[in-house]
Amino acid sequence: MSRISHTRSYYAASAHDSPDRPCLAGPVDTDVCVIGGGFTGLSSALHLAEAGFNVVLLEAARIGFGASGRNGGQLVNSYSRDIDVIERSYGRELAGVLGSMAFEGGEIIRQRIQQYDIDCGYRQGGVFAAFNARQMHELTEQKKLWERYGHEQLTLLGQTDIRDVVNTDVYCGGLLDMSGGHIHPLNLALGEAAALEELGGQIYEDSRVVAVERGNKVVVKTADGGLVRSQYVMVAGNAYLGNLIPELAAKTMPCGTQVVATEVLGEERARSLIPELYCIEDCNYKLDYYRITEDFRLLYGGGVTYGGGDPVSIERFIRKKLETTFPQLRGVKIEYAWGGDFLLTLSRLPQFGRIGNNIYYAQGYSGHGVTTTHLAGKLIAEAIKGQAERFDAFASLKHFPFPGGRLFRAPYTAIGAVYYGLRDKLGI
Template identity: 45%
Template sequence: MQQHADSYYAASLNLPLSYPTLENDLDVDVCIVGAGITGASAALSLAEKGYKVAVLEAHKVGWGASGRSGGQMIFGYACDQSKLTTMVGKDTSRALWDISLEAMTQMRQRIKTHNIDCDLADGHLHAAVKPRHMTELEGWAEDLRLNFGYDGLQLWSRDQVQAQLATESYLGGLYDPDSGHVHPLNYTLGLVEAAQQAGAQFYEQTAVTRIEQGATPVAHTARGRVRCRQLLLCGNAYLDGISPDIERKIMPVGTYITATEPLGKERAAALIANNMAVADINFVLDYFRLSADTRLLFGGRVSYSRLDPLNLAGAMGQRLRQVFPQLRDVNQQYTWGGYVGITMNRAPHFGRLNDNVYYAQGFSGHGIALTGMAGSLMADAIAGSAERFDLFGRIPHHDFPGGRLLRTPALVLAMTWYRLRDWL
């Protein structure tokens, strides 16, 4: 039986939920595959609308990226908004932008409404490592102000960054007071509990082995079947062959985080004075924030090969201390990782396999808020209001080259170029 990853989040979860394994056949209105934020959000929205819902999770609720991530709640999408405008046009891009902001508002509202204890904190900085990054950030801010009406962003100089952040690594940054960060596992579990209280049924250690499409879709598991009128695929990087048609559009990529021992309030405040989350804008980026108990949570490695880096804790510690050399005396207590699903263009991939099978995937490391909105949009579509969900279908997506066997080596070669560019 697989439990949560051995992470700081699992060690500090405040809602130890447990659900049964499916042992029989069910008939429901909606079956949801995957109990991360997307699946839990869809279940909550649908149960509140009066639908009979069953959620099937192969491991523990919140086991995947939803419960392991950096917890950074950021405006927009993993691809910048100007790229999205090029792909879908100005009007659709503006509508998608507004949805991304609504996702953060919805997240805050749900935390308040359902009293989810997940250490919500405000503020996020995109940090510039080199001069061309400052030019990029200036362009982002101007585009978002002129074309999307988002005028709350603050361009910070090096001195302004250093007034809040005790490192010399950055030349400046773009600060957003409306973005923020959370404890992602506690947030996910809070959504699951809210959905369960609204009437949704959750089943753990219940992997879906295959699906049947048709007028009445069926999700098959080892010990039971779920027949439904609507089926939602919310497993993202962990669908594991259930639907090859959409699996070809994403690549599971390993991401990793390390957590220090508690620093104490004084030392933590000296490190990040305003308690914001931070991410640089390299293609392979560093990102970090403080936990509620004053640890530094630092992410900064990726694996495109599906092999974890050797001496992961040591490698993560080296990167952490490049940014914060003053922490060389601080121990690391947790280091963990897992997969996120990325798309070729880094835009999210939402759609339908047919009229009654929906999917949302490919958040590309930018999903803490958008995953919740994805679940709500699928619920709205099932209830008859599909216009906003269908906006995402206008984003063009392509298969990763090389098929199932060769796409990983092909991606490794491509990513090597981007990593080299980070060093220039």
Template identity: 50%
Template structure:
């Protein structure tokens, strides 16, 4: 099945991240036939983490990307290093049992550790800073955070500190919150510079990246799968699909498993050191505890980077600034009327259970997707797990592959409407403080 172009001319959107990236690549297109051990489809976090871990093990790896490195969610996200999966540890415990909660509780902080290792080992300049804060808008949110702290401690994670209103205000100078929780093992960074640095590290290990080469077909019925583009093809022993929300219809078997959801971001003009520090004295990243949440942080050049909103189905709103400015000014009335330099949208892949998925199509094609808004850390973790499986240790891969998944109710035609209706219920609960 052929896929329509999803990336236009393949250039980055007009985002703050694209404007402030610290390296310029010269894309090389795939032309002719290439043979390799492993072919990874997608040069975002999942693809680069998989490729780096395999290259470090000595495999010959080729990455094929339809646009440019980090063009999708990996180069557009909030830049927040948040531990956990899309589904909470409490949900996983309730749904899959104590054993599953213990297993996942033992690895949810691993993605952040992988990021820090890559940044340190390969000298990636991405403004990585420590600490993230969960902000409670209602007393009900505080109870959820208290339960989360207790549950994570049960599974050996003791990096969370509860904050009352006064303690939170010292870290985030906003009157919008009644308290919160600090995770000292979280953090934030420049997301596009991170993935660009990972690409450079991978190439330094001998890997090859072909950009501006959209995959139009994958033939995986033979002993060696073939990844085909308009101008070339890669023959590999193993193929790994890391396209996530931007894989489209290229692999029909995966279409019903996830749904693209867009989220929006805006970036203010530079605020200056004094104003920036008055808003977020801790210089940590923040996300609130609502179902449709706000998330924000300060950039290295002291802009407010503010995100939120969700559009099921992956369509972009007509005006991201109009959508997000009211929330920005509610959190920080001090920024009322502030000029916005950049506004953009991007898609993440949502699974119905909010649990990421890994699996195989046939014997030699692996996939990972569905981080459901928690892809910064999750994608790095799953890249390592995929590399382990391909290298012969499928213990952790098998756990995720065996987790049940469900298609979205309403099918492809009505899944966005169904999910929107469901989100209204959770938004109502947030509004009334349940």
């Protein structure tokens, strides 16, 4: 059987060695079967294994094959729609519950790195960068909002301050979050997988799930004849789930995003761009994000392709953005260019829930998944252990289909993105 390889990304090229894990061939019985070897699945499996559950994790390709091993590597707090939006839509009580968890995902990641000695290049500090006065006002309000929920590691940056943090003329200010930061995401995923196996969890790769038979015991079947009988199932396929669980596909849409990594710049040149090596994301609706890697490359990503997939030339698409931000890098060699899909919801808030009483799911982080996936895994483990209050707070969020159904959701959403992109350009 031919094994599915990682996409040809900088992360795959610089990943730590990991074992070739077997394909599931026969029947297995377990307490919990986790479908998906990204951050949601790994976090769920690891929290459950720590609580004493027997866990089997099935991955269709490689650990971290999807968004978890391809993303920008930034630890960004809160959710894709912030706590004030939740409060306006769902009321102060639910916003308070979700707000109390908005900064927990990053703490879980830092705890995992320390507890399991995961070498993933963690660096502290993340910056939200504003292009105009409207965005700067929003950052000022964001700081007040996050401080209301006990988050104090924030500093507003004026025009002079932001230039000291990132050497470009395109921003008018920003917000520094010292509890943000960045990582090598694939190495984090591989480290979490190794930790799971140390605790007795079983991981099978090249084990694509083709059927989930519901009942008091759930039967999960794979493409090559594998079978898992389990008390609980955790569905964590996200943008790569396909139509395995039809009711989960109806209210989400895969979206593509693209990333490049330059040649090695060297520490001096890299620090001339971002002196403290913070990660940066701008405040546009279709935002760009970038950071310096452990070996002093500039890793730069941005843009969205609705419905998933990549533009004809990722390098050409991203280079224009990169060189607008850093004209001093005009003509720099780009050594890696790759894309991948994340899962968008109409509300931009994640979908948590149950199917029956023993199939759990978490998905749809809408581009804000590195930290929220780790929170999701903790909440799912709590719920399976019988402490479901925090999980149920997320599960109570209402989700609706995209206008136009599955056929027209991408063009309709793209039309909306054009409107917001125009607002970004006009600064309104």
